[in-house]
Amino acid sequence: MSTIDSLAHAFMKFPGIGTRQAKRFVYFLLAQDPKFVENLAQEIAELKNTITQCPECFRFYPQVGMNAVCGICSADADNSMLLVVEKDTDFDSVRKSASYAGRYFILGGIIPVLDQDPESKIRIHELLKRVEQGASEGLTEIIVALSANPDGDATRDYVIKMLDPLSKKYNIKITALGRGLSTGSELEYADSDTLRNALKNRN
Amino acid sequence: MSTIDSLAHAFMKFPGIGTRQAKRFVYFLLAQDPKFVENLAQEIAELKNTITQCPECFRFYPQVGMNAVCGICSADADNSMLLVVEKDTDFDSVRKSASYAGRYFILGGIIPVLDQDPESKIRIHELLKRVEQGASEGLTEIIVALSANPDGDATRDYVIKMLDPLSKKYNIKITALGRGLSTGSELEYADSDTLRNALKNRN
Amino acid sequence: MSTIDSLAHAFMKFPGIGTRQAKRFVYFLLAQDPKFVENLAQEIAELKNTITQCPECFRFYPQVGMNAVCGICSADADNSMLLVVEKDTDFDSVRKSASYAGRYFILGGIIPVLDQDPESKIRIHELLKRVEQGASEGLTEIIVALSANPDGDATRDYVIKMLDPLSKKYNIKITALGRGLSTGSELEYADSDTLRNALKNRN
């Protein structure tokens, strides 16, 4: 197998990339300036050295100096709320919306419906530990912010069940993202489940 | 202009139908059994005779016997709630969701953002009259159920403003459909406005 | 079943129309001016009276006066070529392209691959008769112009086989539409079959 094929093979593992586009990536690199290709290789090689996973929220972030936790966790934020998301790109979406000022926690995965071994799929023990810590710092609400699909719902139910003892012990409210009409959706084309939620959550 | 072209021209006024599909409709009819075409013509001709607009909710419905109002308005339903929608297909969607048991009102239109003459676009006077009637029958909540887009929001704001005096006079709560993640949507791809609503309406 | 439902049911038989759009058509008609609806019903009712099928090319056309055949068949056109298409909309597409000046014949259908009874699907006997007539009027080429898909190919092969005896008897050339890159297509994304044809038919 030539480097063209083996590199195309590696690109095919990238999210959303098929055979054809993987091949185009390789030809794209071959046609680029050597400087660009060298830089790319170097940045990829150094990625894991310069980016750490925050031990508190489990986001990936660029470590600077001797900081023990990421910029969000060390920043002056609202300790009373903890937002639990599946992955870093979900975190990015929430940040971009500029509608939340509390703390974050990245679950690192999702639990497929009827999965037999949920503990191995997400950072549930780390979350429980984080909530214990939060309890001593004024945590009053945990927002479970997962996708509105079957796997997201299964994960939400599992997380809420696991958090229940701590919720009672420390009197922490547990909430989930509101369901209803998403911006731009037309009533006529809304599915029955969304309409039911939009009616139930009317305000 | 031949009947082919003039009929295609009429079909082009149908919602969502372009030149090409309009033409296909005509050829489709030409290829059908004469019986089918005659029946279709007759049903269209009689449509307005057999279908009336309910004077209470303004839905189109098949008049049977001497009924003064439609089957939904004459049925035994929850008089405490009135759901205000834009059009008959929205009414159909809500019915299909089987998640609402109260009364309905069809506005008959939508008010474009910055429109100067909102009164001419929707049945606002009929709605006010309907609410007066409802007040004497136990109405306690009006749900403004419009699409989650700029025109829907402009219409909602106008309707709520116009209902305000009656709301205060009769102590009727006015609500709107809940906003948030619609069923099936992924957090990563949710727009900022939807995320903001999902966070605000968490529960 | 109300007129709303039965009319929606009829519209669902229209090409490309599903449940929801059929319903929207009915509500659209209910919201229209009575004049528009009456005209539509009348045009549909009269469609089959004003539009005839040409006994020579089998197109649907508006009969005017005592003409025995359609305007295309009676017009001064090139008698040496006969273009065989599946249906009226295909005829319309070729007319619109303004790239053919000969005679036409509408097969009235397509033969599915492996069909056991091809004679019942298309006007093959009428075509043979039309070719006999054409032979006496200078016909030298029959162009089989069908879609480039399996059913189109099966129909093309059957038509060519059936025309073979007349082709030999009268020395009439039989051709099919050229295959290759369609306008706008990129080489990179062309399927192997299209590339093979484009190479074979290079010029």
Place this chain on the structure above:
Amino acid sequence: MSTIDSLAHAFMKFPGIGTRQAKRFVYFLLAQDPKFVENLAQEIAELKNTITQCPECFRFYPQVGMNAVCGICSADADNSMLLVVEKDTDFDSVRKSASYAGRYFILGGIIPVLDQDPESKIRIHELLKRVEQGASEGLTEIIVALSANPDGDATRDYVIKMLDPLSKKYNIKITALGRGLSTGSELEYADSDTLRNALKNRN
């Protein structure tokens, strides 16, 4: 700018990759095994060392031993035909179609319509040199195999014009890919230009 952002920025230059997917690539790499990431970086770094551009056809290929030209150019193939394509992925598509057994030449670009400096966009001098060489090896046909769009046509016209003197001098035929219905296309939806070509290239 962190490595996350600078690497995402580099991925955004990849063909067809937007902001969001570039970010997902970075998080994907962060979540991968260190071994995978190291291998990827190394393969990218070595890509230009292991892959050479063939001096005869200008394809990228993995150099093995002391071969002066690529495997296709050194293989026993039909010297009478030379297929001229824009880029390596076009070459791949033709190979995959298994419908051509001659020689290849990669132009390395396309000439936008009305471009003032065509010589700088494609390897026209290298092509002329390759044709001179081919003439002494039995070349009798050059197939210009470009996309069926305005830029492809502009490039085709320029290439044919530039090849004209050599074509006359050595009696080499110059052809282009056949135009017509591409596999799977329906007559009814074919554009006028495609129909015109399909009629002109009927066979």
